[in-house]
Amino acid sequence: MSTLEKTADEIVITDVLIVGSEGAGARAALEASKRCKSVVVATKGVVGKSGATLTADADIDIDSRSAAELFGLPGDMNDSPEKFADDMCKEGEYLNNQRLVTIHCDEAPMRLKELVDWGARIDKLTHAPGHTYPRGVWVPGTEFARVLTKELKKRDNIKLFEHMMITDLLTANGCVVGAAGIEITTGKFFVIKAKAVIFCTGGAMRIYPHTTAPDELSGDGLAMAYRVGAKLIDMEFPMFLPYTLIKPDSLNGVDFSYLLSAYVQAQALNRHGERYMAKYDPERLEHSTRDVNSIAAMVEVLDGKGSPAGGTYLSLKHLPDNLIDFSAEWFPSNISHWRYGGFNMQDYLPDLHTQAMETSPASHFWNGGVQIDEFCQTGIDGFYACGEGTGSIHGANRVSGNALTMTQVWGPRAGIYASEYANGADSGNIDLDQVAAIKERLHAPLQRDAGVDPIALRKRIQDVAWNYVGVVREEKGLLKGLEEIKAIRSQLDQVYVSNKAKRFNHEWVEALQLENMLDVMEMVAEASLVRKESRGALYRRDFPKTDNINWVKNVVVQQDEGKIATSVHDVELDKYQPTREIREYGSKE
């Protein structure tokens, strides 16, 4: 028996390993299964019952003309993939990689067509802000989950591993040769040997205490990529959605209130009853952009004008009672009759005729991530990435509806190119010392009898992220945040899990997520510190202008000899060019 067999509880061998099973991961797997003998999909949750895709509420963008030609929707024939790309670059404030944006817009219609051919039901076409033409084809996130799960099941050479938390990439001679992790249902330590690994692991919205995202999105993929030396780009641009519920606690991050504010004139109030949006966007007020609304709310809170729960109030009280009652009837189907998701909102909201909701911005999307090229390569042989948590496509901000497009265009590309690589590669040698060290690190919190509580530490990480690396950032706060990160990091080797059971031990999972959350927060803080301006989803209170003369640049973060290093790179501008000027934040061209 070799040492690997003694060290690992289970060894799996495959051509391609895909980490993440939803929008991007499922599409990568479907393409890989056509080209490779064996494909393994590992997900921390349950296939079709986890991840951000199914929570999408939900339009998928393609150019309006293709929407008309391919699906008979009332699209505008004046639109084109080029015009879609132009809007992406405008919204991304020209930090997008324009080669990737061109591919994105060109391939989107064909990928949606495939999804529809597999049985996805599409509905109307919507025209969301940021788009010159109506481009949002309405497909609920749950429909993606249903169709993709069905397709995955049909392929005999795809093996699904659920409740599998991949914790580390395995490397040999500078190449990725597999991954290791814990099967949560059994507590077994797995080693998966793969000729190529694709990360479809999503964003890190859970580093913040308020988020619209599912619980499991703790940035594991971003942190693992960082720790093997991959480059991460645009990490200073986590996106926030305003007016999500902060009360009751059980509905923290639910965006019903945000959706509602799009249809009736709600008033955002601080603790003095002041309609504070008048200071930030006197014309559009609460109908300003998501970013400006989020930033305004957070400035009010930071200036001591927030609500008891640390948000601001969103009120309908100024509206007549019968208007409020009638609105429930004509609201769009996803929020009509005070129903949202599976909630009867009247069980959870105060009486809106007399009281306001307490709301807060919540972390909603991850614009930046692992830097990829047009073949989803990361710069490390054998390591590919796609979907949310990869950078270069959205730039500094994403247009509405483009998160789902990203999964459907880039998932297949990653599947294709990783398979081609795998078919020409030899199985790498697993470094036994590396595997042994990983196993020891993962099990250390279970073996300690006393120490730091992982749940308390997770809450501390989230508080630091919110207070210093959150919606509003400035140098002083970012430096304080980095100090806190250092202090928290010094406690990681004392984290102890009180539950010693190996089977479905969520306290252990929480402990294993801590370093990932911390690594991601450090990347956001360092990248934000470098960028001395405000742009897209990043607002620097101390540098409130958008500087298109000096800052049409990407910040790249990379680990160098165990330390975090940042570098600044000019964007290769091609067809789409910004006006070279310094302007007020939020006043787009």
Next chain:
Amino acid sequence: MANEVQTITVKVRRADPDVNGGEATYQSYSVPLEPGSTVLSVLRHITENIDRTLSYYRSCRIGKCAGCRMVINGKTRLACTTAVTGDITLEPLPGYPLIKDLVVDLSAERGV
């Protein structure tokens, strides 16, 4: 006392196939009833503050993924969107292989 917090009893069916041959027992927890409590927020309170060994699965928290389906007071419901107003009894979804406590193997649903 006007400010006294109402507490409820949460009875949970527990079983670990690794322990006592997987024999099931019911365990009761006393949990403060916060305004707007859901079954999921109650479970979160238990695992964060009372008993770290209790296992349940959840993802989206908004009634879309249906991963937190379980039997609540005898009826199959989603933990995340079911409001709690009094004592509750929680049991795992029947008809699926049990993983532990309230977690079942949902892959059976895909017919794999």
